[in-house]
Amino acid sequence: MSGGRNGGLGNAAGGGRSNAVGSGPGNGRNNAAGRLLRRGLRSGLPPGRPWRAGAPSGWTGRVRFLLGRPGLALSLLLLALVLLAAVAPGLFTGRDPLTGVPADKLLAPSVHHPFGTDQLGRDLFARTVHGSSASLRAAGLAVGIALFAGSAVGLLAGALRGWVDVVLTRCTDVLLSIPALLLSLAVVTALGFGTVKVALAVGLTSVAGFARLMRAEVLRVRAADYVEAAHSLGVRRHAVVLRHVLPNAWGPVLVFAAVEFGTVLLAVSALSFLGYGAEPPQPEWGALVADGRDYLATAWWLTTLPGLTIAATVLAANRIARALEREEEASVR
């Protein structure tokens, strides 16, 4: 298993070069890598994208792959729709999310109002569709912050080793020692309320996971023969890290970003539910559920349907992440 995946499938050029350099302690592994490389080339896999190794190639292959997994197909469809709603809410509803018709207040779901209306006569479907933009943007921003900061920390720690590694690793450990939601609440307390600040707060709590994973991946890739070969060919250290180590280390980290998305969306929604998100008239998923609290006994749709949207989105995101993870594991073997 050691070094096999990346030496073989990932960095074709590096693998070849390390064979040319030849003699060294890792000769046996070179052979294994070479075998894997040849097998990979025979099955027509594109080199340089190791995390895609298990995926079927071609459109027909992909469609057949999805038809065998209706849950995954449904999840992809749902997530695509939600993303589309976030980018272009006008495609889904022509109604205004902010102004309501007082005469139409608290109507149950119907053809005209798929999600019903709230106490001010605003269409809940329009509010949910428009709210997806704020909620998904916050979740995406949080994952982005965690991915970027965590990867940078992990890469530095793994590439430099020594005292930098010790200090950075200890710092990420400290981030894990405060329960995530409490740490987010502390950041919100200090920064104030708003969608972006909530995203910052949630992003900070997820940095540690990314940093740990990136560090482990960098350490694993560093031990590969093609990295040794690049060093021995006289490539500068930062060039080796950026050109050889990073591209082969970020596959699992990106998969982890997909895994984290659901968790982060839940955390963002929880903070929004508690009232630390967007300013009141602006719709946001968690806040929509909170708004419906006062009408629990009379208008079930006000809490149920926006909440269902959150749950379905998180479920879909987790399902896709799990599929990516499986592919990742399959490509390691």
Place this chain on the structure above:
Amino acid sequence: MSGRRVTGRAARGRLRRAAGRGLGFVAWRLLQALLVLWAAFTLAFGVLYLLPSDPVTIMASGGGEATSVTEEQLADLRAEYGLDQSAWRQYATRLLDAAHGDFGASVQTGEPVRRVIAEALPPTVQLTATALVLAVVGGAGLALAATYTRLRRLRQLLLSLPAAGVSAPTFWVGLLLIQVVSFRWGLLPAIGQDGWRSLVLPSLTLSLPSGAVLAQVFARSLRTALAEPWAETARAKGASRLRVHFAHAARNAALPPLTVAGLLLGNLLSGSVVVETVFSRAGLGRTTAQAVGAQDIPLVLGVVAFGAAVYVLANLLVDLCYPLLDPRVRAGRAVTA
């Protein structure tokens, strides 16, 4: 596991060595826990006091409402909370005070933070303890049932439940439970806290995500354990499926879930912020939510430090329990499970 019968002097010597190592281990872990706690406090202090915002204006405005405060009053406030001093001095005083259990006074009420937390704690302890029991019983039961059943459909259904449990927002689950159980069926009270009846729905809600995580981890480790050669051996020697499952596999598979216990306790504690808000219960979670809403910085710092302490303590206990539960750790070998 079996066949560790060592007799006589060798055994006694080994025991004594293990005890010596154990004592060193305990001291080392205690020191480590203290260091982590200190670091967590430092992080919380850094977040709350050093992020680019002015604590005094935040505290004076009390969470967004624009009140007119003169520059003079601000200066007075700064002096009162020691915010006119350098960051290092503030940090040193805060840390020293915190080491003595003094977290200053709440900005909202002026009460000492320690007393506010102590007063809010009992209902939250009740809630989280009940939720912990529910999560452990439910999660472990689900994992055991899912790995034990031979019906493929049932197994798939049971194994897919935790994924759904992890994906559902807690606040939404709580509100759904109120809607159905309290309003439609009229079975249990929706809000408030008198007697065990009002504890059922909140603790059930709070236990859901933790129980789901526990079920996932335990089911995975159970499946690994059941595939081990010793499970096969036990079966070959005539042990019943039930016995192999519960007496052999479950015991060995219990270690990975134990390692996430600290994490789960932290999740339960922070989850109480949401759950207590949903069910309008008094407690530490509700106090925290209000403190954040009013940007009551000393109180939030106290709560965060308390949360970190709980998490660190739980992990310390788990680590100290390991040698008691796993003879391999006692013998000084690495745990491979």
